[in-house]
Amino acid sequence: xxxxxxxxxxxxxxxxxxxxxxxxxxxxxxxxxxxxxxxxxxxxxxxxxxxxxxxxxxxxxxxxxxxxxxxxxxxxxxxxxxxxxxxxxxxxxxxxxxxxxxxxxxxxxxxxxxxxxxxxxxxxxxxxxxxxxxxxxxxxxxxxxxxxxxxxxxxxxxxxxxxxxxxxxxxxxxxxxxxxxxxxxxxxxxxxxxxxxxxxxxxxxxxxxxxxxxxxxxxxxxxxxxxxxxxxxxxxxxxxxxxxxxxxxxxxxxxxxxx
Numbered sequence: 001x002x003x004x005x006x007x008x009x010x011x012x013x014x015x016x017x018x019x020x021x022x023x024x025x026x027x028x029x030x031x032x033x034x035x036x037x038x039x040x041x042x043x044x045x046x047x048x049x050x051x052x053x054x055x056x057x058x059x060x061x062x063x064x065x066x067x068x069x070x071x072x073x074x075x076x077x078x079x080x081x082x083x084x085x086x087x088x089x090x091x092x093x094x095x096x097x098x099x100x101x102x103x104x105x106x107x108x109x110x111x112x113x114x115x116x117x118x119x120x121x122x123x124x125x126x127x128x129x130x131x132x133x134x135x136x137x138x139x140x141x142x143x144x145x146x147x148x149x150x151x152x153x154x155x156x157x158x159x160x161x162x163x164x165x166x167x168x169x170x171x172x173x174x175x176x177x178x179x180x181x182x183x184x185x186x187x188x189x190x191x192x193x194x195x196x197x198x199x200x201x202x203x204x205x206x207x208x209x210x211x212x213x214x215x216x217x218x219x220x221x222x223x224x225x226x227x228x229x230x231x232x233x234x235x236x237x238x239x240x241x242x243x244x245x246x247x248x249x250x251x252x253x254x255x256x257x258x259x
Contacts, residue, residue: 001017001018001019001096001098001119001125002016002017002018002019002020003015003016003017003128003166003168003210004016004017004018004037005168005207005209005210006025006033006034006037007033007207008028008029008030008033008056009029009030009056011171011172011173012027012029012030012056012057012170012171012172013168013169013170013171013172013207013209014026014027014028014029014030014033014034014060014170015027015130015168015170016034016037017096017098017117017128018041018043018096019096019097020041020043021043021044022043022044022045022046022096023037023038023041023043023044023045023046023096024045024046024047024048024049024095024096025045025047025048025049025064026048026049026050026051026115026130026132026168026170027049027050027051027056027057027058027130027132027170028048028057028058028059028060028061028064029054029055029056029057029058029059029060030056030059030060031060031063031064031067032060034060034064035063035064035067038068044068045064045068045070046070046071046095046096047070047071047072047073047095047096048061048064048065048070048071048072048073048074049073049074049100049115049130050072050073050074050075050080050083051074051075051112051113051114051115051130051131051132051133051134051170052075052078052108052109052111052112052113052132052133053075053078053079053080053109054109054133056170057132057133057170058074058080058082061080061081061082062081062082065082071084071085072084072085073085073087073093073095073100073102074086074087074113075087075088075111075112075113076088076111077110077111078109078110078111087102087113088102088104088111088113089102089103089104089105089113090102090104098117098119099117099118100115100116100117101115101116101117101118102114102115103115103116103157103158104154105131105132105134105154105157105158106145106146106150106151106154107134107140107141107143107146107147107148107150107151107152107153107154107155108132108133108134108140108141108142108143108144108145108146108151109133109144109145109146110145110146112132112133112134112141112146112154113132114129114130114131114132114134114158115129115130116128116129116130116161116165117129117130126164126165126166126212127161127162127164127165127166128165128166128168128210129158129161129165129166129167129168129213130168131158131167131168131169131170132169132170133169133170133171134151134154134155134158134169135155135158135167135169135216135220135222136169136171136173136174136177137167137169137173137174137177137178137198137208137209137211137215137216137220138173138174138177138178138180138181138194138216138219138220139173139177139180139181139220139222139255140155140220140222140252142252142256143252148245148248148249148252149245151248151252152225152244152245152248152249155222155223155248158213159213159217159223161213162213163212163213163214163217164212164213164214165212165213166210166211166212167209167210167211167212167213167216168209168210169209169211172207172208172209174198174202174208174209174211175195175198175199175202175208177220178191178194178195178198178219179258180221180254180255180258181195181219181220181221182195183233183258184221184229184230184233184234184251184254185221185224185229185230185233187229188218188219188229190215190218190219191218191219194215194218194219221233221251222248222251222252225244225245225247225248225251226244230247230251231244231247233251234246234247234250234251234254235250237250237251237253237254238250238253238254
């Protein structure tokens, strides 16, 4: 299987997974990059996966359905036109001969879902998580419709996936996220190394993604709310912080205000 990020808009990625004949894409906010990639690689689009209702994730569905006849799998708890298979979380799908596990991860929106592919059908392939706007490299999504408790629980659940899981989020936010991570944990050596690595990637025009869950557990403060350094930083921002959920909520508010 081939995994590719297709750039869209200013900083979106539409993820494509294909076997050289058929493909699936995730969160196609724009049909044009997908249609171009299909033509260039001589692929047939079999399926579209949709994590949530924001237009930069689902705006290309209608045209892609007309042009390719692809089946659309997406959250059934939000108003998205064109969904053929509404999902609530907990489903196990078979697409392109691959198992796709659907995970309910509310927080960014009220019924956001993510898609985890164990990829055990492909020898030696690490798992893949298409997480939309829930988990970013070095960050997490804003809380537009959900609560801090919902997002914290969603991230805690994602953290239980295998460490080798490749994190395929939908935006190239990594460098700005890592600047905030530095403010939270200025002495985190793994973070410093990762920032330099990502700076080099962006300078060469290369995506910073996918990340891995193992890496995110060492540098992403939203997955490190139990760590003493992260707790201390959150308490410096808000002295009322007590619990790990308080830490998460304070970090998310702090990031919203971060220059």
